[in-house]
Amino acid sequence: MLELLLPRRCAGCGAAGVTLCEPCRIEWRRPPFRVDPRVDPRVPVFALGPWGGVHRSTVIGIKERGRRDAIPEIGAVLGAAIGYLTARGDLPATPRPVLSPAPTRRRAARLRGGDTVAAICRATGFGVVPLVQLAPSVRDSADLDAASRRTNLLGAVRLVRRVGGWPERVVVVDDVVTTGATAAATVERLSVAGIQVTGVVALTAA
Numbered sequence: 238m239l240e241l242l243l244p245r246r247c248a249g250c251g252a253a254g255v256t257l258c259e260p261c262r263i264e265w266r267r268p269p270f271r272v273d274p275r276v277d278p279r280v281p282v283f284a285l286g287p288w289g290g291v292h293r294s295t296v297i298g299i300k301e302r303g304r305r306d307a308i309p310e311i312g313a314v315l316g317a318a319i320g321y322l323t324a325r326g327d328l329p330a331t332p333r334p335v336l337s338p339a340p341t342r343r344r345a346a347r348l349r350g351g352d353t354v355a356a357i358c359r360a361t362g363f364g365v366v367p368l369v370q371l372a373p374s375v376r377d378s379a380d381l382d383a384a385s386r387r388t389n390l391l392g393a394v395r396l397v398r399r400v401g402g403w404p405e406r407v408v409v410v411d412d413v414v415t416t417g418a419t420a421a422a423t424v425e426r427l428s429v430a431g432i433q434v435t436g437v438v439a440l441t442a443a
Protein backbone atom coordinates (compact mmCIF):
# COMPACT_ATOMS: atom_id res chain seq x y z
CA MET A 238 0.00 0.00 0.00
CA LEU A 239 2.74 2.40 1.06
CA GLU A 240 4.64 1.39 -2.04
CA LEU A 241 1.97 3.04 -4.18
CA LEU A 242 2.76 6.34 -2.53
CA LEU A 243 6.52 6.04 -2.08
CA PRO A 244 8.67 4.34 -4.69
CA ARG A 245 10.87 1.71 -3.05
CA ARG A 246 14.50 2.65 -2.52
CA CYS A 247 17.50 0.64 -1.35
CA ALA A 248 17.78 0.90 2.44
CA GLY A 249 21.57 0.93 2.09
CA CYS A 250 22.24 3.49 -0.64
CA GLY A 251 18.94 4.87 -1.89
CA ALA A 252 19.06 3.24 -5.34
CA ALA A 253 15.57 3.08 -6.84
CA GLY A 254 13.32 0.05 -7.13
CA VAL A 255 14.69 -2.39 -4.52
CA THR A 256 14.68 -2.98 -0.77
CA LEU A 257 18.41 -3.73 -0.83
CA CYS A 258 20.38 -3.47 -4.08
CA GLU A 259 22.96 -6.01 -5.18
CA PRO A 260 26.09 -3.96 -4.27
CA CYS A 261 24.62 -3.35 -0.79
CA ARG A 262 23.76 -7.05 -0.41
CA ILE A 263 27.36 -7.88 -1.25
CA GLU A 264 28.52 -5.51 1.52
CA TRP A 265 26.16 -7.19 3.98
CA ARG A 266 27.32 -10.68 2.92
CA ARG A 267 30.87 -10.15 4.15
CA PRO A 268 31.79 -12.62 6.92
CA PRO A 269 31.36 -11.43 10.51
CA PHE A 270 34.55 -10.36 12.29
CA ARG A 271 35.72 -10.27 15.89
CA VAL A 272 35.67 -6.90 17.68
CA ASP A 273 37.26 -5.88 20.96
CA PRO A 274 35.15 -3.19 22.62
CA ARG A 275 36.74 -1.04 25.33
CA VAL A 276 34.47 -2.54 28.00
CA ASP A 277 35.16 -6.26 27.79
CA PRO A 278 31.92 -8.27 28.14
CA ARG A 279 34.07 -11.39 28.78
CA VAL A 280 32.50 -13.24 25.87
CA PRO A 281 33.49 -13.02 22.21
CA VAL A 282 31.92 -10.10 20.31
CA PHE A 283 31.39 -10.17 16.55
CA ALA A 284 30.06 -7.65 14.06
CA LEU A 285 28.72 -7.99 10.54
CA GLY A 286 30.04 -4.64 9.37
CA PRO A 287 31.30 -1.21 10.39
CA TRP A 288 29.06 1.55 11.75
CA GLY A 289 29.36 3.38 8.46
CA GLY A 290 28.35 3.35 4.82
CA VAL A 291 25.79 0.80 3.69
CA HIS A 292 25.63 -0.96 7.07
CA ARG A 293 24.92 2.21 9.01
CA SER A 294 22.28 3.50 6.59
CA THR A 295 20.52 0.14 6.53
CA VAL A 296 20.41 -0.06 10.35
CA ILE A 297 19.21 3.56 10.67
CA GLY A 298 16.69 2.93 7.90
CA ILE A 299 15.20 -0.04 9.75
CA LYS A 300 15.36 1.57 13.19
CA GLU A 301 14.48 5.18 12.56
CA ARG A 302 12.98 5.48 9.10
CA GLY A 303 10.35 2.77 8.98
CA ARG A 304 12.27 0.50 6.59
CA ARG A 305 10.85 -2.65 8.12
CA ASP A 306 10.74 -4.10 4.60
CA ALA A 307 14.52 -4.64 4.94
CA ILE A 308 14.11 -6.79 8.09
CA PRO A 309 13.77 -10.15 6.25
CA GLU A 310 16.95 -9.44 4.24
CA ILE A 311 19.02 -8.43 7.24
CA GLY A 312 17.54 -11.28 9.30
CA ALA A 313 18.70 -13.74 6.63
CA VAL A 314 22.18 -12.19 6.66
CA LEU A 315 22.33 -12.40 10.46
CA GLY A 316 21.16 -16.03 10.34
CA ALA A 317 23.92 -16.83 7.84
CA ALA A 318 26.48 -15.05 10.05
CA ILE A 319 25.45 -17.10 13.10
CA GLY A 320 25.71 -20.24 10.96
CA TYR A 321 29.19 -19.18 9.84
CA LEU A 322 30.34 -18.52 13.42
CA THR A 323 29.05 -21.87 14.66
CA ALA A 324 30.62 -23.68 11.69
CA ARG A 325 33.97 -22.09 12.56
CA GLY A 326 33.62 -22.95 16.23
CA ASP A 327 33.50 -19.27 17.24
CA LEU A 328 30.08 -19.95 18.77
CA PRO A 329 28.94 -23.36 20.09
CA ALA A 330 26.89 -25.21 17.47
CA THR A 331 25.05 -27.44 19.94
CA PRO A 332 22.56 -26.92 21.31
CA ARG A 333 21.34 -24.85 18.37
CA PRO A 334 21.90 -21.19 19.29
CA VAL A 335 19.00 -19.24 20.80
CA LEU A 336 19.13 -15.51 20.12
CA SER A 337 18.31 -12.89 22.70
CA PRO A 338 17.94 -9.26 21.59
CA ALA A 339 20.00 -6.68 23.48
CA PRO A 340 17.92 -4.56 25.87
CA THR A 341 16.02 -1.54 24.56
CA ARG A 342 13.74 0.93 26.20
CA ARG A 343 10.28 -0.47 25.84
CA ARG A 344 8.73 2.90 25.10
CA ALA A 345 11.31 3.74 22.44
CA ALA A 346 10.71 0.35 20.84
CA ARG A 347 6.97 0.88 20.88
CA LEU A 348 7.31 4.24 19.17
CA ARG A 349 9.30 2.56 16.41
CA GLY A 350 6.59 -0.05 15.88
CA GLY A 351 8.34 -2.78 17.87
CA ASP A 352 11.85 -3.83 18.82
CA THR A 353 13.61 -3.90 15.47
CA VAL A 354 16.51 -6.06 16.67
CA ALA A 355 13.99 -8.65 17.95
CA ALA A 356 12.24 -8.54 14.58
CA ILE A 357 15.56 -9.07 12.77
CA CYS A 358 16.35 -11.99 15.12
CA ARG A 359 12.98 -13.56 14.35
CA ALA A 360 13.82 -13.41 10.63
CA THR A 361 16.98 -15.54 11.09
CA GLY A 362 15.37 -18.95 11.48
CA PHE A 363 16.93 -19.37 14.94
CA GLY A 364 14.92 -19.42 18.15
CA VAL A 365 14.49 -16.02 19.80
CA VAL A 366 13.93 -15.33 23.50
CA PRO A 367 13.75 -11.72 24.70
CA LEU A 368 15.23 -11.74 28.21
CA VAL A 369 16.23 -8.17 29.05
CA GLN A 370 15.03 -4.61 28.67
CA LEU A 371 16.27 -1.21 29.79
CA ALA A 372 14.59 0.36 32.79
CA PRO A 373 12.59 3.42 31.76
CA SER A 374 14.62 5.56 34.17
CA VAL A 375 17.99 4.81 32.57
CA ARG A 376 20.02 7.96 31.93
CA ASP A 377 20.96 8.80 28.41
CA SER A 378 24.51 7.49 28.34
CA ALA A 379 25.77 9.56 25.41
CA ASP A 380 27.56 12.07 27.65
CA LEU A 381 29.10 9.54 30.07
CA ASP A 382 32.54 7.95 29.92
CA ALA A 383 32.85 4.18 29.55
CA ALA A 384 33.12 3.42 33.28
CA SER A 385 30.11 5.57 34.19
CA ARG A 386 28.11 4.06 31.36
CA ARG A 387 28.85 0.64 32.74
CA THR A 388 27.63 1.50 36.24
CA ASN A 389 24.66 3.30 34.76
CA LEU A 390 23.73 0.33 32.62
CA LEU A 391 24.30 -2.39 35.19
CA GLY A 392 21.43 -1.05 37.24
CA ALA A 393 19.32 -0.45 34.17
CA VAL A 394 19.33 -3.83 32.46
CA ARG A 395 16.32 -5.71 33.80
CA LEU A 396 15.14 -9.23 33.22
CA VAL A 397 11.78 -9.38 31.51
CA ARG A 398 9.17 -11.49 33.17
CA ARG A 399 8.70 -14.63 31.18
CA VAL A 400 6.37 -17.54 31.55
CA GLY A 401 8.05 -20.91 31.06
CA GLY A 402 11.66 -22.01 31.17
CA TRP A 403 14.71 -19.96 30.38
CA PRO A 404 17.24 -21.15 27.86
CA GLU A 405 20.56 -22.12 29.44
CA ARG A 406 22.67 -20.44 26.79
CA VAL A 407 21.99 -17.56 24.44
CA VAL A 408 23.69 -15.41 21.83
CA VAL A 409 22.97 -11.73 22.47
CA VAL A 410 22.21 -9.69 19.34
CA ASP A 411 22.47 -5.91 19.05
CA ASP A 412 22.29 -3.43 16.20
CA VAL A 413 25.48 -1.60 17.09
CA VAL A 414 28.27 -2.27 19.56
CA THR A 415 30.19 0.83 20.65
CA THR A 416 31.93 0.81 24.05
CA GLY A 417 30.65 -2.68 24.87
CA ALA A 418 29.00 -1.36 28.04
CA THR A 419 25.50 -2.54 27.13
CA ALA A 420 26.82 -5.95 26.11
CA ALA A 421 28.82 -6.27 29.33
CA ALA A 422 25.85 -5.30 31.50
CA THR A 423 23.62 -7.75 29.63
CA VAL A 424 26.12 -10.61 29.98
CA GLU A 425 26.43 -9.88 33.69
CA ARG A 426 22.69 -9.61 34.32
CA LEU A 427 21.97 -12.86 32.48
CA SER A 428 24.83 -14.63 34.20
CA VAL A 429 23.31 -13.75 37.59
CA ALA A 430 20.07 -15.33 36.35
CA GLY A 431 21.96 -18.51 35.46
CA ILE A 432 21.93 -17.93 31.72
CA GLN A 433 25.24 -18.22 29.91
CA VAL A 434 25.91 -15.83 27.04
CA THR A 435 28.10 -17.63 24.51
CA GLY A 436 28.73 -14.55 22.40
CA VAL A 437 27.48 -11.18 21.24
CA VAL A 438 26.74 -10.57 17.58
CA ALA A 439 26.15 -6.99 16.48
CA LEU A 440 24.98 -5.86 13.08
CA THR A 441 27.60 -3.10 13.20
CA ALA A 442 30.61 -2.04 15.26
CA ALA A 443 31.42 1.62 15.86
Ligand SMILES: [Zn+2]
Nearest residue numbers: 247250258261
Ligand atom coordinates in the same frame (compact mmCIF):
# COMPACT_ATOMS: atom_id res chain seq x y z
ZN1 LIG B 1 22.04 -0.13 -2.21
